Amino acid sequence: MKNVLTILCILLSYVAFAQYEAVVFDYEKSTFNENQPLPSEKNMMFSGSVSPQITLIDVKIYKGSSDHTDKVPLSEAIWKRPYGNTSTNYFLPINFKLKSKQKYNFSINYYRDLIDMERQMLRNNLFRLLDSYVDMTFTMKKKKISISKKYNVIVNDLDVIVEDGLKLYKNRNEMDFDGFSDFVKMKLKYIEELNLEKSSRLLMEGEEDKKKILAMRQQQIKELKDLLHNEVDQYLSMDWMILVEVKNIYQYPTEKTGNIIGLNAGYAAILYDFNFDDLDYGSSPYVGISIPLGNRAFKSSFLSNSSFSFGVFLSEMENNEGQTVTGPFIKRPLYAGLGYRVFKFIRVNAGATLIETEKPGNNKVNVKPFIGASIDFNFWLGIGDD
Known part of the structure; x- marks a missing residue:
């Protein structure tokens, strides 16, 4: 077994x-x-x-x-x-x-x-870049935190710092960095709206007042950095590789492939006159060529199975009035239309036929609809080889 x-x-x-x-x-x-x-x-x-x-x-x-x-x-x-x-x-x-x-x-x-030492170096480098950006973006001005950019711009910059820092690395799970979470965004929004000057009025003036304001500022910045570090740490917890x-x-x-052309042989009917009481039509075998509307390797199955078809009916026909129906040029009806492959070797064709009706002293050329089914054979032609 x-x-x-x-x-x-x-x-x-x-x-x-x-x-x-x-x-x-x-x-x-x-x-x-x-x-x-x-x-x-x-x-x-x-x-x-x-x-x-x-x-x-x-x-x-x-x-x-x-x-x-x-x-x-x-x-x-x-x-x-x-x-x-x-x-x-x-x-x-x-x-x-x-x-x-x-x-x-x-x-x-x-x-x-990555070995453990390289992983730690990567972690420390990202922390250092994020901390440096935060320190440059947030400053103390007139007893309040001043931010040089809007919080949504800061979020985007922080995301870019991490993405750029990881350009030479991939993780086994193939997970991209989706950006920092809403907690980071809310913290930045809070700091942006925070005005420590209002809080400072409740504090004693003098040197002690300055120390408390500075401590409040440092606490907000520290909490922001801790959030950034924690989310980066979580992302780096996967297995990582370095380029x-x-x-x-x-x-x-690439190699050159042959051009596909389809040869058809089938049977079709031409409608001369549509009348429910007396339907006037003729039928005959036909042969023709089908050119696919799309390459099967790149297009949808509908387009690759569809084709532009043209060819010739093989025999003369006769209408209900007993008149011989042929065609111009080669005395056989000519057709052109669209085809669709319904099975592997079966194609349905429908379109227009150019016919010539033989009348005493005055042959008449008309365009009439037709429908038929054929066996389809594909051939690969090396057209235009160097």
Whole structure:
């Protein structure tokens, strides 16, 4: 039974991996698949060698329009080393399909775990930056606390200090810093509105008065700093890693895929005249070409299954008056319309048909509606190869 379960797990893993195109990153050469173009219009399985000390790899994909990466990547995928794993290889699924014959920039970032001393240094550095900002923002002026900025600006500045201080770090839970809590905001609002001058009237004048006012100011600032420290401490309680190396690859090409075109062969009916009592129509086999309205790799299933179709009916027809119905140019009705694939090989088409009705001494060309169903065959054409 154990052997059966093992084989089943291997087969399931094979099926899962088969859904991805293998991409091997060469760490030394900074190339993919021996410097071959990357697969396009497919999900990828990144793999490569990695030091046992590396615990997280962050792969970011950017537009390849220049040698500089944009601030926001097109896609990002993260590999995290499982606890207790010391393997020197990694596998990272990239659920982002690259476009055909395009260029992309890649940023591959390597992180390792922080040791206790580094964690403490990070903590102390954030505390120092926050405390310095608070001391510069709050001053004592005429026996009251004076604030150089509005409290909402201060909150934003404090958030930025923490975010900037952690730019080289990631936590295993992938949790971003959401900013300081409402308790910090309420404390700042309270200090902003607080006027110690009113309180000072209840105190004795002289040197003792100044000391009490100073103590009140210091207490408010201390409580604010304690709040900031506690919330930063809580955020730093997770497992943290530090960036140790970045591999940037610019203007890396993708392979060119073929252009898809659909060939149709089916049967359709052309409506000559709509009358409930005497419906006038003709039917015939037809063949044609369908051009998809969207690429299946990037568009919705509705657009990728829809198409613009055109073609020709294969036989002459006859209307209720016994007149022969053909078409202009090639003596067969021509059609153009929209199609939709309802099953894997079945496409429904509907649109307009250009017909010619043969009358004695005066053939008449008309546009009439049609509807039909066909078997659909897709072909990949390498049009425009270099």
